[in-house]
Amino acid sequence: MRATVIHGAGDVRVEQVPDPVLREPTDALVRVSLTCICGSDLWPYKSMDHDAAGRRIGHEFVGIVEETGSEVTGVQPGDLVVSPFTWSDGECEFCRESLHTSCVHGGLWGQPGSDGAQGEAVRVPFADGTLVKLPVEPDDKLLPALLTLADVFPTGHHAAVSAGVRPGHTVAVVGDGAVGLSGVLAASRLGAERIIVMGRHTERTDLAREYGATDVVPERGDEAVERVRELTKGQGAHSVLECVGTGESLSTALRLARGGGNVGYVGVPQDGEGVDVRTMFMRNVGLRGGVCPARAYIDELMPDVLSGRFDPSRVFDHTTGLSGVPDGYRAMADRKSLKVLVRP
Amino acid sequence: MRATVIHGAGDVRVEQVPDPVLREPTDALVRVSLTCICGSDLWPYKSMDHDAAGRRIGHEFVGIVEETGSEVTGVQPGDLVVSPFTWSDGECEFCRESLHTSCVHGGLWGQPGSDGAQGEAVRVPFADGTLVKLPVEPDDKLLPALLTLADVFPTGHHAAVSAGVRPGHTVAVVGDGAVGLSGVLAASRLGAERIIVMGRHTERTDLAREYGATDVVPERGDEAVERVRELTKGQGAHSVLECVGTGESLSTALRLARGGGNVGYVGVPQDGEGVDVRTMFMRNVGLRGGVCPARAYIDELMPDVLSGRFDPSRVFDHTTGLSGVPDGYRAMADRKSLKVLVRP
Structure with missing residues (x-):
């Protein structure tokens, strides 16, 4: 064959x-x-x-x-x-x-x-x-x-479940690939009230909006963190879906989370970088996820x-x-x- | 004054x-x-x-x-x-x-x-x-x-809660200081069936046993991980309480966890080391905790x-x-x- x-x-x-x-x-x-x-x-x-x-x-x-x-x-x-x-x-x-x-x-x-x-x-x-x-x-x-x-759909769902998405939550999604978009759909399905997707490719962010995203943040790194804080009374998101797999995206995801919030990560980790518990400790940010x-x-x-x-x-x-x-x-x-x- | x-x-x-x-x-x-x-x-x-x-x-x-x-x-x-x-x-x-x-x-x-x-x-x-x-x-x-x-007691409890300790669970505790011992007590209070404490100071591990520890592992690092695996059908612990705060102890804690298990960490992080998501990804090991x-x-x-x-x-x-x-x-x-x- x-x-x-x-x-x-x-x-x-x-x-x-x-x-x-x-x-x-x-x-x-x-x-x-x-x-x-x-x-x-x-x-x-x-x-x-x-x-x-x-x-x-x-x-x-x-x-x-x-x-x-x-x-x-x-x-x-x-x-x-x-x-x-x-x-x-x-x-x-x-x-x-x-x-x-x-x-x-x-x-x-x-x-x-x-x-x-x-x-x-x-x-x-x-x-x-x-x-x-x-x-x-x-x-x-x-x-x-x-x-x-x-x-792809269960993986987006796994990110949302791992990030503890619940009705009424504010969710941030890092990654505008197929998994990230599936994560938007899964978060929407689980009742998230506000879904902020990080992305700058219009055809992808347009689909994200159709899947339930309420906000699009094209910035990256520090600027993205600042922008999401502005959108969330300075607090950050209850749940963050990390759907890329690089240390940079994971680090951003952890900083996007609200105190007591969770990052659900499903991007296959490409390096061992991105997690410094010192940035998580005072805010009690959790990290869950993995292979779906x-x-x-x-x-x-x-x-x-x-x-x-x-x-x-x-x-x-x-x-x-x-x-x-x-x-x-x-x-x-x-x-x-x-x-x-x-x-x- | x-x-x-x-x-x-x-x-x-x-x-x-x-x-x-x-x-x-x-x-x-x-x-x-x-x-x-x-x-x-x-x-x-x-x-x-x-x-x-x-x-x-x-x-x-x-x-x-x-x-x-x-x-x-x-x-x-x-x-x-x-x-x-x-x-x-x-x-x-x-x-x-x-x-x-x-x-x-x-x-x-x-x-x-x-x-x-x-x-x-x-x-x-x-x-x-x-x-x-x-x-x-x-x-x-x-x-x-x-x-x-x-x-100290709520902090041990926070480690146990963050690690998802439930009745019947196998729990590993990294750290034989006052917080680690309080974690043993908290895990016992939450119904853990088996509590493995990592420690080599007899006066401390004796108190750990009185607080509910069922096993004491004096080894560290790779040997400790191997020993805990032996004690748990090769699987590791459902819940791991990290009560030290160094990259080394956090790394050990993550490796002690069973697939789908959780590490609850409360040791004040002294460095940014210890968390490589590549070691967590395939086993869906979660990390929660922080300041109690x-x-x-x-x-x-x-x-x-x-x-x-x-x-x-x-x-x-x-x-x-x-x-x-x-x-x-x-x-x-x-x-x-x-x-x-x-x-x-």
Whole structure:
């Protein structure tokens, strides 16, 4: 089959790879209907050392179950499913606590020995613990919105939950990428009264406003902190969503928080910088978040996607086939595209 | 009157200072019955630059109200009171949210223009928002235990609350000082099933065991992390209380936490080190805490002190008069004393 392989910074190729086969009785094979490119895929795209053998990549997909192992009971061939961006056994202590990303048998698509999602098919370990059936037809127009349940919408939601967003709260969102915009949508869904998004790209901040942002702050660093203080009686935001992953953005996020407030961070940390507890101590600012246990949130978020009450698919601004994936990476890295949808 | 003044590292003196007088109609004057030396007083004692004029110091006291301003209604002359280590107006948005340390009119004993607690008397700003009446006689044997409500017991409690301690939890406590031991007591009070204290001073770890610790880990750094993992099925602790304040202890605390766990930190941060979100991200470890809003916790903790159910006064292992304060600092700095009680 064909799948996306990354060989180093700027070097993404669509190649012939071995067809996946069932290896364990708990596996399922899924034919990919829709996948996409994630902001976190851009980190290796920007910095990975050359690797002649290459690494499979992509971790978001919706597809149709093609074959199941003998122990799989939750899904069967023909089922339309969405997969969170990590697999999990669904049974361990962490899965039972809704922290599927800490599953003792868990893993991430594209890690050595696994398939990446940006391909024609995927072998899914622990299919029962991982896959979630979608109650629509494979050609349903909601499919791109349901694909966001794999990662970007739950990740925005995880930032909002980690930041303790509650009805009536003032929320600041650092990052105007697809995760940041999903964070705006999630904060709005959770009842935030005021949502301040930090961004300077009009097409993104316009979507942020449609998703519920009430204020846009184009400034950065000290000026952004000052501007948000002005907007919040000098106090800062109850909840701050950090959706970038650099030390600079994390440092800004911590300074945007109100006394007793929380920063929910979901940007994959690119450096160890940004957190000086001396800036948090006197104000009791908390820091929570991390890799999103998407599997735990899908059940909660899916009804609002199915009903059309929230449309998280608007972060997709380009659609391509598998052969267009390398161009998609380039467009996202150049910030010409927000998030690229792929129909293999 | 006489009061303690710090002139620099290692230079604490008891001097004649002006008697306090009412300045604002919301002030009260309190004659100090009991005060003590805090671990956080040791930071300036170890590192403060020489200051010829000196700074007043001490922030924990129980005393008798001597005089009140015209607008004070909550306390009157003759009342026995405890003061949290910060004053607060009791009326602002933050006070109403139980974050009295962020009070818009708040301050810390010993800051310029205020009295320190290690003296004969204190002018208390915003007496109604700050002082809490004690329903015992001034010679009650519980007075030292009630004095701990000023700081050390609520601060241990704040670490436990910030770390999300719940019944059945496994808790690790970094720091065997008075705050760490109070954290052990607070975690026990909140129903922790297992409490692992990091420490190597037998007299301290013995008290920790009496306060509810189930395990003592004398190792530090990597070895401590390994040892705690061994004790917790390889997982780490649900809640970690960081009661030291150095980058090293904070880094250790973050590594002791279980996936999805929380570190509650209350050690005054001495450097900006210790937090690398890359070590927290994959495991969703949260960090909360900061300066303890003691005023918010006094009402909750006092009944358990009055009933004798918990005795937080056992952290006091030496008692002195005001003239013994300089020796008290030395004894605590040399770790010959855990916490010194002062009867001015």
